Each structure stands twice: as C-alpha cells, then as structure tokens.
Amino acid sequence: MIQGSIVALVTPMDESGAVDQESLEKLVHFHIGQGTDALVAVGTTGESATLDEEEHCDVIKAVVKYAAGKIPVIAGTGANSTTEAINLTRCAKEAGANACLIVTPYYNKPTQQGLYLHHKAINDTVDIPQILYNVPGRTACDMLPETVGRLAQLTNIVGIKEATGDLSRIKQIRDLTGADFAIYTGDDASSREFCLLGGNGSITVTGNVAPKLVHDMIAAAMGGDNETALAIDSKLTALHNMLFIQSNPIPVKWALAEMGLMGKGIRLPLTWLTEDCFDAVRDAMRQADVI
Numbered sequence: 468m469i470q471g472s473i474v475a476l477v478t479p480m481d482e483s484g485a486v487d488q489e490s491l492e493k494l495v496h497f498h499i500g501q502g503t504d505a506l507v508a509v510g511t512t513g514e515s516a517t518l519d520e521e522e523h524c525d526v527i528k529a530v531v532k533y534a535a536g537k538i539p540v541i542a543g544t545g546a547n548s549t550t551e552a553i554n555l556t557r558c559a560k561e562a563g564a565n566a567c568l569i570v571t572p573y574y575n576k577p578t579q580q581g582l583y584l585h586h587k588a589i590n591d592t593v594d595i596p597q598i599l600y601n602v603p604g605r606t607a608c609d610m611l612p613e614t615v616g617r618l619a620q621l622t623n624i625v626g627i628k629e630a631t632g633d634l635s636r637i638k639q640i641r642d643l644t645g646a647d648f649a650i651y652t653g654d655d656a657s658s659r660e661f662c663l664l665g666g667n668g669s670i671t672v673t674g675n676v677a678p679k680l681v682h683d684m685i686a687a688a689m690g691g692d693n694e695t696a697l698a699i700d701s702k703l704t705a706l707h708n709m710l711f712i713q714s715n716p717i718p719v720k721w722a723l724a725e726m727g728l729m730g731k732g733i734r735l736p737l738t739w740l741t742e743d744c745f746d747a748v749r750d751a752m753r754q755a756d757v758i
Contacts (some may be wrong), residue, residue: 468626468667469504469505469539469565469566469649469690470486470668471504471505471689472503472504472505472669472671472674472684472708473503473504473507473668473671473696474498474503474505474507474670474671474674474678475510475513475676476494476495476498476506476507476512476674476717477494477513477673477719477720477729478491478509478513479494479513479723479728480732480733480734481730481732482730483484484733484734485732486518486522487730488529488731489690490728490729490730491526491529492533494728494729494731495533495538495725497535497678497728498538498678499534499537501515501682502670502678502679502682503674504538504539504668504682504685507528507543507545507568508526508530508531508541508543508564509523509526509527509543510600511570511602511605511657511715511716512715513543513733514716515545516738517734517736517737520558523555524555524558527540527544527559528560528562530542531562531564531684534685541566541568542556542558542564542568543568543571544556544557544558544567544569545570545571546570546572546751549588550574551585552569552572552585553588553589554666556574556589556595556657556723559592559595560595565596566597566598566625567593567596567597568598568600569586569589569597569598569600570605570606571601571602571603571606571608571726572585572606572631573605573606573608574606574607576607578609582610582618587618587626589623590621590622590624591621594622594623596622596623596625598625598626598649599618599628600627600628600653601627601630601631602628602653603631604630604631608663609631612643613643615643615644616644619643623649625649626648626651626667626690627660628650628651628670629650629651630652630653630654630670632654632656634657634661634664637650637664637665638664639660649667649668652669652670653666653669655672655673655710656708656723658681658688659685659693659700660688661688662688662689662696663693663696669681669685671685672710672715672719673706673707673720674756676722676723676752677703677757680699680755681703683695683699684696684700684703687699693702704753704754705750705751705754706754708751709744709747709748709750709751710722710748710751712735713740713741716731717740718744718748720732720733720739720740721739721740722748725729725758726757726758
C-alpha cells in the first residue's frame with residue numbers, strides 16, 4: 468500500500484502552454500529530496516483536463532523516468548469517457564506507473580450503477596492497481612460509500628481518494644472495505660484530522676509547495692501524534708486556504724514560479740493568478756517558511 472504524503476504534481480509549462488520537461492524533471496527531483504512519499508502525475512492539479520491523450524501519456528512516462536524507482540508514481544488516468552480512461556490506464560501500465568488514480572466521470576453525471584460499471588470495465592481491461600477518486604465539487608458526481616464497497620471487491624481496485632472533506636466517510640468506507648483498502652484524503656485543510664482518524668495519507672496540493680512540512684505532518688498524524696501534527700499544520704493552515712483562492716492549480720503554479728521551480732505557464736481556460744491575490748499567497752508561503 469502506498470501511504471503518506473502523496474503530492475498531486477503540477478504539470479509545468481512555458482508561457483506558450485507547452486509542457487516544460489526540464490522543470491518537470493526538477494520538480495520530481497525536488498520531491499524526492501524533500502521526502503515526499505509518492506507522486507501523482509497528471510491528476511486534476513496536473514491539468515489533466517487540458518492535456519490531449521498523447522501529452523497525458525508522455526507526461527506520465529516522463530515522471531516515471533525521472534522518478535527512476537526512487538519514489539512511487541501514481542498516474543491520473545480518469546476521464547468522462549470509459550474508453551478514454553481505459554486507454555490512459557493502458558498507457559500508465561506500459562509506462563511503468565505503480566498505480567492509477569481514476570476520477571469519477573465528470574459532467575455527464577452517471578448513476579451509482581454507471582459508476583460501478585465504468586470502473587469495473589477499467590478493472591477488467593487493465594491489470595494495474597487502481598485508486599478511485601471522488602471529488603464531487605469538481606465533477607458534479609458523488610460516488611457513495613456503498614458503491615466504493617462494491618468496487619473494492621474487484622481485483623485491481625485498491626483504494627480511494629475521498630475529496631469531499633467529509634470525515635465521517637472514513638469509517639463508512641472502512642467498514643465496507645476492510646483494513647487493506649487504502650483511504651486517502653484529497654482535502655488539505657482536513658488532512659491532519661483525516662489521518663488521525665485512520666486515513667492512509669493525503670493526495671495533496673499543499674505538498675507541491677511545502678513538501679517536507681506536509682510529509683512530516685502526515686507522518687505524525689498517521690502515527691497518532693496529534694501534538695506534533697497540529698504544531699506543523701498550524702504553519703500550513705494559511706497555505707491550505709490560499710492555494711485555493713482561485714481555481715486549482717492556478718495559485719499553486721504561481722507559488723512554484725515564485726520559488727523558482729518552474730516558469731509562468733498554464734493552459735487555457737485556466738489563467739495566471741491575478742495580481743490582487745499575490746500578497747495573500749506570499750504571506751501564506753512565508754508562514755510555511757518556503758520563501
């Protein structure tokens with residue numbers, strides 16, 4: 468089981484919107500050095516919705532290559548088309564990813580049975596560990612714990628990123644799945660509480676900017692050390708909030724550019740962080756001692 472601080476990696480781009488391979492390699496090495504436990508390549512934070520299928524596969528291959536086995540790589544391979552999700556999951560397997568993160572189909576609002584059949588089709592077609600990803604605030608589709616329980620019976624489905632922020636779902640899902648099923652949070656603001664309640668880690672946006680602090684906080688919380696986790700998390704609170712002052716990944720890409728880790732590139736319809744937000748994000752970065 469992959470556990471701990473799992474960074475939802477941005478996809479660095481130049482100002483024209485082209486993927487910046489040099490900065491991507493720099494970021495992967497940065498996270499290895501900072502103690503990040505695993506990386507997600509081309510998830511929501513990696514602008515999966517604006518990369519075409521070839522680019523998507525190329526970024527997964529690149530992250531696996533740069534990680535060089537030093538850190539697990541989870542490939543974001545979800546789509547609102549089951550066929551496309553299968554194709555991307557095949558790409559991830561061929562690239563050597565350790566697992567896939569597969570978001571619930573967005574926009575088309577499938578039923579719970581539709582969600583089950585969608586993920587079953589991927590499970591049955593591609594033999595690679597698969598992590599469900601429930602983020603109804605982005606997809607307008609909520610995978611209920613009962614559906615997670617059904618899917619957990621399938622061979623390749625090994626966990627879920629539960630990004631509702633609803634802490635009561637940890638026990639609901641655990642009761643329906645068992646101890647070997649990984650339950651990750653996708654909500655940085657409640658990640659400490661989530662891990663104290665038995666979660667297996669955080670798939671984190673904040674970890675892009677403050678990877679060592681997030682790693683140490685999650686490790687303390689998973690170990691039941693609330694005092695240490697709380698002390699670290701207090702330095703991260705503003706960052707948890709300010710990295711969502713505009714739509715993710717707008718603020719986190721701006722912050723990484725401020726740190727000199729990438730250029731000022733983002734792809735439409737997303738735009739660069741507006742100047743009226745600069746001071747708030749900078750202040751949060753200072754509180755976390757990253758600048």
